[in-house]
Amino acid sequence: MSRIFNFSAGPAMLPAEVLARAGDEMLDWHGSGMCVMEMSHRGREFVGIAADAERDLRELLAVPQNYKLLFLQGGATLQFAQVPMNLLRGKGKADYVLTGEWSKKAVKEAKSYCDVGIAASSEDRNFTYAPKQWKVRPDAAYVHYCSNETIGGVEYHEVVNVKGIPLVADASSHFLSRPLEVSKFGLIYAGAQKNVGPAGLSIVIVREDLLGNAAKGTPSVMDYKLQAGADSMLNTPPTYSIYIAGLVFKWVKQQGGVREVEKRNIQKAALLYDLLDSSSFYKNPVAKEDRSRMNVPFTLADAKLDAAFLKGAQERGMVQLKGHRSVGGMRASIYNAMPLEGVQRLVEYMKEFEAEHG
Numbered sequence: 001m002s003r004i005f006n007f008s009a010g011p012a013m014l015p016a017e018v019l020a021r022a023g024d025e026m027l028d029w030h031g032s033g034m035c036v037m038e039m040s041h042r043g044r045e046f047v048g049i050a051a052d053a054e055r056d057l058r059e060l061l062a063v064p065q066n067y068k069l070l071f072l073q074g075g076a077t078l079q080f081a082q083v084p085m086n087l088l089r090g091k092g093k094a095d096y097v098l099t100g101e102w103s104k105k106a107v108k109e110a111k112s113y114c115d116v117g118i119a120a121s122s123e124d125r126n127f128t129y130a131p132k133q134w135k136v137r138p139d140a141a142y143v144h145y146c147s148n149e150t151i152g153g154v155e156y157h158e159v160v161n162v163k164g165i166p167l168v169a170d171a172s173s174h175f176l177s178r179p180l181e182v183s184k185f186g187l188i189y190a191g192a193q194k195n196v197g198p199a200g201l202s203i204v205i206v207r208e209d210l211l212g213n214a215a216k217g218t219p220s221v222m223d224y225k226l227q228a229g230a231d232s233m234l235n236t237p238p239t240y241s242i243y244i245a246g247l248v249f250k251w252v253k254q255q256g257g258v259r260e261v262e263k264r265n266i267q268k269a270a271l272l273y274d275l276l277d278s279s280s281f282y283k284n285p286v287a288k289e290d291r292s293r294m295n296v297p298f299t300l301a302d303a304k305l306d307a308a309f310l311k312g313a314q315e316r317g318m319v320q321l322k323g324h325r326s327v328g329g330m331r332a333s334i335y336n337a338m339p340l341e342g343v344q345r346l347v348e349y350m351k352e353f354e355a356e357h358g
């Protein structure tokens with residue numbers, strides 16, 4: 001068996017131990033004689049799997065009792081609509097922070113539902129930093145931001161104080177990569193395919209008092225309150241995805257929890273950024289204090305070398321390093337499941353490539 005180092009932004013690498021265990025349990029989960037995919041979501045076995053997943057995630061992030069944890073479908077993109085449908089609570093306006101491609105999409109979707117105010121924007125410097133001064137309207141229903149911009153590689157390392165207005169975060173691409181101060185948020189959501197599991201599953205953590213005011217016409221499966229009341233099983237949930245996410249939570253616990261995983265993520269990111277900073281051949285445009293530990297975009301001195309760089313990387317067992325079409329260049333996504341050796345191999349290769357072409 002050979003596993004490649006996959007630097008994709010998502011769907012991304014999963015821990016090999018998790019995949020191996022899922023393989024072992026494929027035909028017969030714990031003596032049940034069934035694959036998890038074949039189980040009734042109302043049956044004892046699956047209800048136990050889902051309860052374990054919820055318990056482990058609550059423990060990992062120390063989710064307070066007054067927050068509901070939901071396993072939903074439709075990816076993070078559906079949350080761009082589901083958040084305003086549920087959280088406007090008749091207020092008709094919400095504020096958004098604009099820091100890149102994903103927050104732009106969230107703003108665009110929200111405009112179908114309410115008056116959107118821009119509380120802060122980094123568009124003036126081509127989305128290369130995370131603005132910390134936000135102008136929030138006191139009557140806004142909530143403030144939304146993207147806590148890690150996957151495409152631009154911009155991460156908020158501190159939670160901005162919004163003085164009592166519910167704070168909503170799209171944390172898709174750094175969820176579980178570091179501890180999270182859940183009590184500072186009204187709602188946190190994340191698509192699973194970056195750090196948690198299979199695409200399509202999304203996780204929502206929401207403060208209880210914000211529930212129960214979904215807009216008229218909200219489909220039942222999109223009503224957080226109804227889903228919370230049904231343990232995220234208002235209809236058949238994505239059972240296999242929840243099972244895999246549960247295995248990933250157990251894996252994170254085995255690694256020592258989010259604090260330990262964070263240490264490794266800091267170490268991995270530092271290896272790459274140190275190289276970028278010491279080189280005149282590679283460049284990363286993001287303000288140092290706002291650089292993402294998960295997604296590291298960089299350009300080569302000459303874009304004509306991009307194809308040769310990618311080809312050499314592939315030959316050395318490293319794939320998916322091509323940058324997003326909107327920014328070009330390269331991007332290394334180094335989520336929890338990317339081993340240190342993968343980043344070391346990339347850094348070695350980058351030095352070699354620079355020596356040859358720089």
Ligand SMILES: *Cc1c(COP(=O)(O)O)cnc(C)c1O
Pocket residue numbers: 010074075076077078102146148149150170171172173191192193194199200
């Ligand atoms: C990947 C991503 C999304 C979109 O996720 P889908 O599952 O494709 O809907 C949204 N926000 C951020 C920050 C992402 O990284």
